[in-house]
Amino acid sequence: MSFEHCVRCTVCVENCPVFKVEPLFPGPKQAGPDAQRFRLDGEKSVDQWVRLCSQCKRCEVSCPNDVEVSEIILNAQLKYSREHLSPFSSHLFANTYYISGLGSLAAPVFNRVSSWGISKGVMSLLGIATSLPFPSFRFLTLQRGWKRRGRGARKVVFFHGCFLNFNRPDIGRGIRDLLASLGVQVIIPKQSCCGLPALGNGDLDMARKYAQQNAATLARYIDKGHDVVYACTSCGLTLVRDYPGVLDITLGEKISENTYNVHEYLLSLIENGYTELAPAQVNMTIAYHIPCHLRALGIGYPAARILERIPGLTCHLMEDNCCGLSGSYGFKKKNQGISRKLGQLASSAIREREVEAIVSDCGACRMQLSHYTGLPAFDPSELIVESMKKP
Amino acid sequence: MTPLTYDVVVIGGGMAGFTSALYLTGQGYKVAIISKGDPVCCLSTGCIDVLSSDKNPLDGIPGLSRDHPYHLVGKKGITDALNFFKRIMQDTPIPYSGTPRKNRTILTPIGTAKTTCLVPMTMAGSETESDTYIHVISFKGLKDFFPSYITSGRRNIRFSLYDAGTSSTIGIATLFEDKSFRREFISWIQNLELPHGKVAFPAVLGIRNPLKILTEISDQIGREIFEIPTLPPSIPGLRLFRTLKSSFIKSGGDNYWGKVIASVESQGDQIEAVTLKSPGRPSRVPGKAFILSTGSFVSGGLYATRNTVKETVFDLPVFVPGTRKDWFKEDFFQAGHAIETAGIKVDSSFRPVNTRFGNLFVSGSILSHAEIMKNHCGHGLAIATGFRAAKICEEFLS
Numbered sequence: 001m002s003f004e005h006c007v008r009c010t011v012c013v014e015n016c017p018v019f020k021v022e023p024l025f026p027g028p029k030q031a032g033p034d035a036q037r038f039r040l041d042g043e044k045s046v047d048q049w050v051r052l053c054s055q056c057k058r059c060e061v062s063c064p065n066d067v068e069v070s071e072i073i074l075n076a077q078l079k080y081s082r083e084h085l086s087p088f089s090s091h092l093f094a095n096t097y098y099i100s101g102l103g104s105l106a107a108p109v110f111n112r113v114s115s116w117g118i119s120k121g122v123m124s125l126l127g128i129a130t131s132l133p134f135p136s137f138r139f140l141t142l143q144r145g146w147k148r149r150g151r152g153a154r155k156v157v158f159f160h161g162c163f164l165n166f167n168r169p170d171i172g173r174g175i176r177d178l179l180a181s182l183g184v185q186v187i188i189p190k191q192s193c194c195g196l197p198a199l200g201n202g203d204l205d206m207a208r209k210y211a212q213q214n215a216a217t218l219a220r221y222i223d224k225g226h227d228v229v230y231a232c233t234s235c236g237l238t239l240v241r242d243y244p245g246v247l248d249i250t251l252g253e254k255i256s257e258n259t260y261n262v263h264e265y266l267l268s269l270i271e272n273g274y275t276e277l278a279p280a281q282v283n284m285t286i287a288y289h290i291p292c293h294l295r296a297l298g299i300g301y302p303a304a305r306i307l308e309r310i311p312g313l314t315c316h317l318m319e320d321n322c323c324g325l326s327g328s329y330g331f332k333k334k335n336q337g338i339s340r341k342l343g344q345l346a347s348s349a350i351r352e353r354e355v356e357a358i359v360s361d362c363g364a365c366r367m368q369l370s371h372y373t374g375l376p377a378f379d380p381s382e383l384i385v386e387s388m389k390k391p
Numbered sequence: 392m393t394p395l396t397y398d399v400v401v402i403g404g405g406m407a408g409f410t411s412a413l414y415l416t417g418q419g420y421k422v423a424i425i426s427k428g429d430p431v432c433c434l435s436t437g438c439i440d441v442l443s444s445d446k447n448p449l450d451g452i453p454g455l456s457r458d459h460p461y462h463l464v465g466k467k468g469i470t471d472a473l474n475f476f477k478r479i480m481q482d483t484p485i486p487y488s489g490t491p492r493k494n495r496t497i498l499t500p501i502g503t504a505k506t507t508c509l510v511p512m513t514m515a516g517s518e519t520e521s522d523t524y525i526h527v528i529s530f531k532g533l534k535d536f537f538p539s540y541i542t543s544g545r546r547n548i549r550f551s552l553y554d555a556g557t558s559s560t561i562g563i564a565t566l567f568e569d570k571s572f573r574r575e576f577i578s579w580i581q582n583l584e585l586p587h588g589k590v591a592f593p594a595v596l597g598i599r600n601p602l603k604i605l606t607e608i609s610d611q612i613g614r615e616i617f618e619i620p621t622l623p624p625s626i627p628g629l630r631l632f633r634t635l636k637s638s639f640i641k642s643g644g645d646n647y648w649g650k651v652i653a654s655v656e657s658q659g660d661q662i663e664a665v666t667l668k669s670p671g672r673p674s675r676v677p678g679k680a681f682i683l684s685t686g687s688f689v690s691g692g693l694y695a696t697r698n699t700v701k702e703t704v705f706d707l708p709v710f711v712p713g714t715r716k717d718w719f720k721e722d723f724f725q726a727g728h729a730i731e732t733a734g735i736k737v738d739s740s741f742r743p744v745n746t747r748f749g750n751l752f753v754s755g756s757i758l759s760h761a762e763i764m765k766n767h768c769g770h771g772l773a774i775a776t777g778f779r780a781a782k783i784c785e786e787f788l789s
C-alpha cells in the first residue's frame with residue numbers, strides 16, 4: 001500500500017535497527033511515508049540520511065497497515081543516488097560480482113593481501129570499513145564443480161548467488177549433493193549476481209542487467225519443469241520480490257512464482273512423502289539467528305522445522321535482532337559505527353543463551369555474528385548435511 | 392507443494408491470538424500464527440486492563456451491556472485466563488504482578504492515575520496514596536514523555552534530566568542494554584542526592600531484561616523504583632509482544648509474519664486452508680481449525696467503508712450499529728461512540744453467528760459489543776476470549 005495508508009502508529013519505528021542506534025536517521029515512519037509527501041519528481045532530493053537505511057525490511061514486516069515502508073525508502077535512495085555522485089565504495093560494492101570473480105581467480109593472493117595493514121589503509125581511503133575481516137575467496141567456486149547431479153521426478157535449478165559461489169562453495173556443494181541424495185535432479189546453470197548489491201548501492205541499471213540475465217536462464221528451466229531453489233535469503237528475496245517489483249523484469253512474475261527457499265523445498269519433499277529425512281544425533285546447542293530477509297520473505301522459518309527433527313540438537317531461535325551488516329552496508333566506513341553497535345547487541349543476546357554455535361541462512365549474518373561472539377557460525381544446511389552423513 | 396496441515400491456524404498475532412496459540416501449543420497442538428503486522432499491544436502500556444468500573448474488575452461484569460463478550464466467558468473463565476497469562480509470563484524476563492480480583496492504579500505520563508489490573512513487575516511499585524515524595528528521572532530531549540505534565544500542580548513530585556545523547560524511547564532503551572551506559576547513569580543518580588522516596592523513570596529501562604536492569608539500578612541507588620509508561624512507541628508494549636512471540640516460537644509454533652490473507656479455501660462447512668498474499672506464488676497454510684483474532688479497526692480486522700463495516704479475512708457478517716449517522720457522538724472525546732460496538736457476533740461456542748463455517752472461532756477486539764475504550768477492557772478481553780476460544784477449539788479437535 002502507498003504512503004497514504006500510514007496511520008502514524010509508530011510500530012515500524014519500534015522495529016528499525018538503524019533508528020535504535022543512530023540518532024541521525026529519523027526512522028522508517030519519517031523517512032518513508034512522512035517524507036514521501038514532500039518528494040517530488042522534478043526536485044532534487046535533500047534527504048541525505050535516507051541512505052542510512054540498511055533495507056533490512058523490518059519496518060515493512062511489522063507495519064499493521066501494509067504500507068510498503070522500505071520500498072518507499074528504497075525508491076527514495078535510488079532517486080537520491082541518481083541525482084548525486086555516489087561515493088567510490090558504492091560503485092565497488094554495487095559490482096561485488098566482478099570483484100568476487102577477480103578475488104576468486106586470484107584467491108591465494110587476494111586473501112593474503114586483503115589482510116595486510118597497507119591494504120587496510122587503502123580500503124579505508126576508499127570508504128571501506130576495515131574493522132571486520134574481509135570475506136576470503138575460494139578458487140574452486142561452485143561454478144567450477146559438478147553442474148548436474150541426481151536423478152528423480154523432482155527437478156530443481158539451484159540459484160546459489162555470489163557468496164556460496166565465491167566464498168563458501170563447500171556449502172553449495174553440500175546442498176547440491178543433499179538434494180541429489182534425496183532423489184532430486186539438480187542443475188547449476190551459469191548465473192550472475194542476483195542484483196541486490198547493485199540495488200543497495202543505488203545502481204538500478206546494473207541491478208536490472210543482472211536480473212534480466214538470470215531471469216532468462218531460470219525461466220528456460222522453469223519451462224522445462226524445474227523449480228528454482230535458493231539458499232541465500234537475500235538473493236531469494238530479490239528473486240521473489242524485486243524481480244517482478246522494483247526491478248520490473250519481464251519474466252519477473254514467472255521467477256517469483258516458481259522460486260523456493262531450499263529448506264522450504266526440503267520440508268515439502270518430506271511432508272509430501274516424496275522423501276524421508278532420518279537425521280542422526282547431533283549433540284549441540286545452537287542459536288539460530290533469523291536473517292532479516294528470511295523474516296521479510298514471510299514463509300515462516302522452514303530451516304528451523306528441519307533442525308527440530310535432528311535428535312540431540314537444542315535450537316534457540318533468535319529473531320529480534322538485525323546483525324547490522326546488511327550485505328555491503330556494514331562494510332562502508334560511514335556505516336561502520338551503526339553496524340558495530342547492532343552486531344554487539346545481537347551478539348550479547350546470543351551470548352546470554354550459552355550456545356556452542358550460531359546458525360544462520362545468511363553468509364553476512366554469520367560473518368558478523370561469528371566476529372562479535374567468537375563462536376563458529378554455520379548455514380542450517382551444513383548441520384542438516386552433517387546429520388545425514390553419520391551412519 | 393502442500394505443507395503440513397496445522398491443527399490450528401490463528402489469524403492475527405495480537406494479545407488474543409497469542410493467548411489462544413500459547414494455550415494450544417501447551418496442549419501439544421501444532422499451531423501457526425499468520426499476521427499482517429505487529430499488534431496494538433506494541434502501542435499499549437503493557438498493563439492488562441480488565442474492567443475499570445469497580446474495585447474488583449469482575450464485579451463490573453453484571454453491569455455490562457447484555458451482548459458483551461465477557462458474559463460468554465464468565466467470571467471463572469476470565470480468572471482462569473488471566474491466571475494462565477500470569478503463569479506464562481512468570482518464566483519470562485517480564486513477569487506480571489497483581490490478581491484478577493483487584494484493580495489498582497498506575498501513574499501515567501500525563502500525571503493522572505490509570506486504573507488497570509495486572510501490571511508488569513517494573514510498574515508494580517507505581518505511586519500509591521502513601522507515597523509522600525517521588526522523584527522522576529527522565530532524559531534530555533526525550534520525545535513522547537514530558538515530566539512537567541506529571542509534576543505540574545503537584546508538590547510531591549520533582550524531576551531531573553539525564554543527557555543520554557539520544558532522544559527516542561527506543562534509542563534510550565537500547566542504551567540501557569549496555570552495562571557501561573548503566574554504570575555511568577547510576578553514578579550520575581548517586582551524585583544527585585535525591586530526597587527520600589521512590590524514584591520513577593519513563594519506561595525505557597532496556598528491552599530484553601527490564602526487571603533485571605530495574606533491580607540493578609534499585610539496588611545500587613538504594614531506592615524503590617518503578618517505570619511510567621510513555622506515549623507510543625511504547626517499550627513495555629513492545630516487550631510484551633516480543634515476549635509472547637518468542638514464547639510461542641519456543642513452544643514449537645510457526646509464524647508467518649507481515650502477510651495478508653489472499654484467499655480462503657473451504658469445503659462444505661469446513662475451512663481447509665488460507666493462502667497468503669506474497670509476490671509471485673501465494674503460500675498456502677492448511678489447518679483443521681481456525682481462530683480469527685485480527686482485531687478491530689486499528690489493526691485492520693474490521694474495515695469501514697462509507698456505509699458499512701467489513702470483516703477483512705472471511706467476509707463474515709458484521710454487527711453494525713445503525714447507519715453512519717448513528718456511529719459517532721457529537722463530541723469526539725466523549726466515551727462510548729456507537730461504532731465501538733461494531734464487530735463479529737459469536738454464539739456461546741465462539742463461532743460467528745449466521746455463517747456456515749463449523750471450524751472457525753473468533754476472539755479478541757474484533758468481537759462485537761466489546762466497547763473497549765468505554766469499558767477499559769482491552770488486553771483483558773483479548774486474553775479472556777482468546778483463552779476461551781482456544782479451549783473450545785481444543786474440544787472441537789478432540
Ligand SMILES: Cc1cc2nc3c(=O)[nH]c(=O)nc-3n(C[C@H](O)[C@H](O)[C@H](O)COP(=O)(O)OP(=O)(O)OC[C@H]3O[C@@H](n4cnc5c(N)ncnc54)[C@H](O)[C@@H]3O)c2cc1C
Pocket residue numbers: 064402403404405406407408425426427428429430431432434435436437438439440441623650651652684685686687689690691692703704754755756757763768769770771773
Ligand atoms: C494506543 C492504544 C493503547 C492501548 N493501551 C492499552 C493498555 O494499556 N492496556 C490494555 O489492556 N489495553 C490497551 N489498549 C487496547 C488493547 O491494546 C487492545 O484492545 C487489544 O490488545 C486487542 O488485542 P487483539 O488481539 O484483539 O487485536 P490486535 O492487537 O489488534 O491484533 C490483531 C492482529 O491481527 C493482524 N491482522 C489484522 N488483519 C489481518 C489480516 N487480514 N490478515 C492477517 N492478520 C491480520 C494485525 O496485524 C494484528 O497483529 C490500547 C489500545 C490502543 C489503540
Ligand code: SF4
Pocket residue numbers: 005006007008009010011012013028029032033062063064065066067069
Ligand atoms: S507501522 Fe505502518 S502505519 Fe504505522 S507508522 Fe509505520 S508505516 Fe505508518
Ligand code: SF4
Pocket residue numbers: 015016017018019027028031052053054055056057058059060069070073
Ligand atoms: S528497512 Fe530496516 S533500516 Fe530501513 S527503515 Fe526499515 S527497519 Fe529501518
